[in-house]
Amino acid sequence: MKKLPIGKLPPDFLQELLQRFRYSDKNILIGASYGVDGCVIRTGGVEVALTTDPITFTTQELPYYLIGVNVNDIMCMGALPEYMLANLFFPPGTSEEYVRETFDKINEIASRYNLKIVGGHTEITYGIDRTIASAFIIGRVIKNIGPANVVPGDSIVLVKGIAIEGTSILAREKEDELRKKLSPNIIERAKKFLFDPGIIIFNEANIALEKFDIHNMHDPTEGGIFTALYETLFASQKGGLIYIDNIPIYEETRVLCEIFGVDPFGLLASGSLIIILPEDEASKLVDEYRKNGIEANIIGKVMEREYGIKLLNKGKIE
Numbered sequence: 467m468k469k470l471p472i473g474k475l476p477p478d479f480l481q482e483l484l485q486r487f488r489y490s491d492k493n494i495l496i497g498a499s500y501g502v503d504g505c506v507i508r509t510g511g512v513e514v515a516l517t518t519d520p521i522t523f524t525t526q527e528l529p530y531y532l533i534g535v536n537v538n539d540i541m542c543m544g545a546l547p548e549y550m551l552a553n554l555f556f557p558p559g560t561s562e563e564y565v566r567e568t569f570d571k572i573n574e575i576a577s578r579y580n581l582k583i584v585g586g587h588t589e590i591t592y593g594i595d596r597t598i599a600s601a602f603i604i605g606r607v608i609k610n611i612g613p614a615n616v617v618p619g620d621s622i623v624l625v626k627g628i629a630i631e632g633t634s635i636l637a638r639e640k641e642d643e644l645r646k647k648l649s650p651n652i653i654e655r656a657k658k659f660l661f662d663p664g665i666i667i668f669n670e671a672n673i674a675l676e677k678f679d680i681h682n683m684h685d686p687t688e689g690g691i692f693t694a695l696y697e698t699l700f701a702s703q704k705g706g707l708i709y710i711d712n713i714p715i716y717e718e719t720r721v722l723c724e725i726f727g728v729d730p731f732g733l734l735a736s737g738s739l740i741i742i743l744p745e746d747e748a749s750k751l752v753d754e755y756r757k758n759g760i761e762a763n764i765i766g767k768v769m770e771r772e773y774g775i776k777l778l779n780k781g782k783i784e
Contacts (some may be wrong), residue, residue: 474688476511477700483777496543496612503539505684510613513607515545519687520600523734525662527637528537528599529571534666534705535566535736536601537579538685541671542739544612545605547579552586555598560590564686568597601659615681616702621748622766625670625755626663627714628691629723629738634659636722647725656718663716663761665737678751680743686735693732696775698740705773708766711780742768 474480480500487498495513496506504517517539521531532552540547553573556565565588576583581603591598635654637644644653659665667685674680682702686694691713699706717728723730743751748764755762777784 474693477696480612483605499613499617499701501684501699501701502613503542504581506545506612508541513610515540515543515607516602517543518600518602520598524635524639525596529568529575530596532599532601532663532758533575533579533581533637535685535687536603537581538665538667538671538736538739539676540603540605541668542683542685543605543607544609544675544683545607546672547581547603547605547668549582549584549604551584551602553600554586554588555591556589556593557594557596558590558592561598564703572690583727584672586703593631609680611675611680611682613682613698613701613703616704616742616768617681618704618768618770619745620681620742620768621764622695622706622768623743623748623762624691624713624765625667625739625741625760626737627716627719627761628735628738629657629715629719629733630663631665631687631735632690632728632730632733633716633719634665635681635734636726636728636739637718640723640726644725645721648721652718652721656722659716659718659737663737667739668741670755673754673758673760674739674741674751677754678743678747680741680747680751684740686740688734688736690730690732690736694735694738694740697767698742699775702742702768703771705769705771705782706775707769707773708775708777709764710777712763713720714761714763744784 484498484500493508504515506515517536519535519539521528537547633656637653684694684698719730752762
């Protein structure tokens with residue numbers, strides 16, 4: 467019997483599993499699909515997006531991660547977050563104080579995004595050694611975007627640099643080890659990546675949704691930027707040429723990845739945002755971000771599916 471590795475399910479296996487969930491229901495506008503951040507349904511004549519995501523890899527700043535990754539996903543479905551349910555599983559020995567603090571932080575962070583907590587489940591759980599959390603968010607669709615809108619010739623824009631989330635986690639979880647090799651300043655900067663550049667793309671996504679004729683958005687997470695690009699192009703049934711030299715890597719990220727032998731292109735990447743839109747809109751979008759002090763770059767072009775996915779690296783196509 468084949469055992470699965472830790473992390474996301476292998477793409478081919480997940481695609482095969484999701485084929486079970488195909489329905490002739492006209493109210494499912496975007497259903498369960500590989501490379502899509504949630505779903506969009508019509509209910510009562512209103513289009514709403516739904517998404518769910520867990521936090522399993524860290525306990526530091528867990529409420530911030532929990533709300534952040536789910537807000538990111540709902541925004542990438544073209545919706546604004548409105549209501550959330552949270553499931554919290556605490557290990558044996560957890561104190562009342564810690565549970566109360568977690569609830570307070572969730573409430574405070576959710577309020578920043580006008581997100582209302584309307585339910586969930588909480589328990590002390592046997593068999594775990596750290597807090598595990600998941601959330602479910604529902605939001606109102608404000609723009610119809612999705613993989614089906616993507617066409618060959620579209621540009622691929624990346625907002626902010628890559629591996630923001632992974633950089634912060636490495637600095638926080640491996641701080642003692644890093645202090646033997648790096649100055650405190652670079653460690654502190656890397657730890658603060660959680661908030662600056664930040665892992666939540668609410669404002670960045672909102673700019674694109676409100677002002678531009680975008681076709682699709684995707685939130686890179688596990689597997690890093692390369693996995694995210696593969697996911698979004700696969701979901702669109704398109705190929706792509708990726709301009710690898712245009713993908714920015716923060717200096718703190720480079721340093722930490724060198725120390726731990728990690729590929730920055732595969733490191734946890736929440737905080738970045740992939741946007742696909744018409745070529746003649748791409749430069750305008752990049753300019754708008756830069757006017758707002760946000761880094762953005764055109765990092766690729768959508769091609770026909772038969773082209774596959776290729777990298778343009780130092781002038782050579784790989």
